[in-house]
Amino acid sequence: MLSTTENAGPLGRREQNKVDTRRAITDAAFDLARSVGPGAFTVDQIAARAGVSRRTFFNYFHSAEDALTVRTDGFLELALAVFGQLPQDEPLFDSIVRAFSETTRMEGLSQHGELFRMADSNPDLLRAQLHSWERAEALIVEALRRRLGPAASTLYLTALVGCVLSCTKAAMRDWAASTPESGDDSGTQLEARILASLTMLRNGFADPTTDPIADPTTDSTADIAADTTATAQGTSPVPSVTAGP
Amino acid sequence: MLSTTENAGPLGRREQNKVDTRRAITDAAFDLARSVGPGAFTVDQIAARAGVSRRTFFNYFHSAEDALTVRTDGFLELALAVFGQLPQDEPLFDSIVRAFSETTRMEGLSQHGELFRMADSNPDLLRAQLHSWERAEALIVEALRRRLGPAASTLYLTALVGCVLSCTKAAMRDWAASTPESGDDSGTQLEARILASLTMLRNGFADPTTDPIADPTTDSTADIAADTTATAQGTSPVPSVTAGP
DNA sequence: GGCAAAGTTGCACACCGTGCAAACAACGGG
DNA sequence: CCCGTTGTTTGCACGGTGTGCAACTTTGCC
Known part of the structure; x- marks a missing residue:
């Protein structure tokens, strides 16, 4: 029963090979998309670069574009996993905010933003x-x-x-558009936008003039919410056109 | 030749022919989707049924599925048109609610719901x-x-x-799922759901226990909104949403 | 070793989407 | 009415896509 055949980690050789192949395909697809542009390459090219046959590619993905959504899937799965581990008695919205804030710590975040930008010029993607x-x-x-x-x-x-997803999406879009070349702080930039948009949602989009990005240093979402509400009630009713920081 | 619409309106013969052809294609696509199921037919079949060549089909639509989104496009264009005609000084959220409520009066609403349901079993659609x-x-x-x-x-x-679109989408999904065979009142059924979901949005999704469908007779959404807002602020009737100039 | 399950590959085939050029139909002036 | 212009349709060709199928290779396990 005790097989001495060395297994690298908890995964068997079969599982590991599949993971590697999948990874090779997604990397090849992303590299191609980055170099020649999204939609400007064929499945054959992806397969060749990944070192597999065309047929094998289609065993893993339904289309070339699907091979580029792995990061998006990972982003959302991460949020779901975090949410599942949060205490059940925590206020719902706080859990949601925390779950999606955590996603900014994912690996390959800059690639995710890059793919977001690519989608602007490629309908299929x-x-x-x-x-x-x-x-x-x-x-x-x-x-x-x-x-x-x-x-x-x-x-x-x-x-x-x-x-919630629309707000996160809007935050990602804004973040991807504003940081063409992402620096080291791009994670916090994105987190601030997610926080801001989800706070807007919590407030029912009451105040169109708020630009929460201008002050992303607030670490407590409750503060932001209270602050926004206070602003809405404290100041006079909304000079929507002349709103400036 | 294609249609009996002898409309000698402002459209010339060329324009009218294009409209007729487009209509013939979308109708053929919808009929096929309904009879054999979405994704179970080819472009050639659509073209044959519409009485045009395969090449002509691709002059009008990029894919078979695109020919089935005409109703969705129409739904959303209608909302946009209604919104554009509403008075600018109306509270923003009221305009939004009215614009999307109006869409329930569109033609081919039941087909729209049917297509919504088809999408469940067809990824491309x-x-x-x-x-x-x-x-x-x-x-x-x-x-x-x-x-x-x-x-x-x-x-x-x-x-x-x-x-807003997510809420409308959720309303349509719920409506499409709950009314497999649409009666005459399906429009009001949908409208109630749109109203309900947009009211949830306005309230920041504060109360998960509310089941607004159970009581869709609420004619003034402002009452609910004012109630919540008053709770949050405690005082004045607050035009926080009303960013009117 | 040897067998069975799982994965990969080549092949065939129907279908997709588009550039191109010829054919055709709608305008509009003479 | 004829004829040129312009816009639309159509057939054709061609490369790319997605999938069923039948080998073939790899992995797991006794």
Whole structure:
């Protein structure tokens, strides 16, 4: 029963080979997309660069664009995993905010932003990414349903999750657009935007003039929320046109 | 030759022919999707049924699925058109609610719901629909920017529009799932869900236990909103949403 | 070693999406 | 009415896509 054949880690050779192949394909796809541009290369080229046959590529991915959504999938799976580990008695919105804030610590964040930017010029890649978000939405709805119990209406759940993801998406878009070349602090830049957009959501988008990015140093989301509300009630009703920091 | 619409309107023969051809293609695509199922037919079949050549099909649409997003596009364009015609001094959220409520009066609403349901079993169709929503989002952001002026931050705009569309999408999903065979009142059923989800959004999704579908008779969403806002601020009726110039 | 399960590869085939040029139909002036 | 212009349709060709199938190779296990 005790086989002395050395296994590198908990994964068997088969599992490890699959992981490696998958990784080789996604890396090859990303390198090609970066060098010649998204949509400007063929599946054959990806397969050749990854060192596998064309047929094998299609054993792993449905299309060339799907091989580029791995980072997006990872981003969203990470958020889901973090959310699942948070205490159940924590206020719901706090859990959500923390889960998505944590995603800014993921590996390959800059690549993720780069792919976000690529989608602007490539409809097929955009569709693949949208599909990735959509799949994540279904998973998160399931997780939320387990947490909130069967009493919560489906409409409430799907609308909430859709809004949370829309806010995160908007934050990522803004972040990707504003940091073409990401520095070391790009993670915190993204986190600030996620925090800001989710705070807007929590406030029901009451105040259009708030530009929370201008002051991303606040570490407590409750402070931001209270602050925004206070601003809305304290100052006179909203000079929307003349709002300046 | 294609259609019996002898409309000698402002359209010349060329324009009219194009409209007819486009219509013939979309109708053929929808009929096929309904009869044999989405994704179970080829472009050649669509072209044959529409009475045009395969090449002509591709002069109008990029793919078979794109020919099925016309209703989705129409739905969102209608919302945008309604929104553009509303008075600028109306509270923003009220305009949004009204714009999307109006869409329930569109023609071919039941077909729209049917296509929504088809997307569940067809990834490519789902992607095409998601892309349609995405395109609409960009247009609505533009319209909102014109209304709110350049002071509103891009993050605020994109997050808000994304959330509004997510809520509408959730409403449509719930509606499409709950009314497999649509009756005459399906429009009001959908409208109630849109109202409910957008009210949730306005309240920042504060109360997970609310099941607004159970009581869709609420005619004044402002009541709910004012209630929540008053709770948060404690005093004045607060035009926080009303960023009117 | 040797067998069975799992994974890879080449091949064939239908389908997709597009550039191109010829054919065709709608305008509009003479 | 004829004819040139312009815009649309169509057939054709060609490379790329996605998948079923039948070898073939690798891995796991006795």
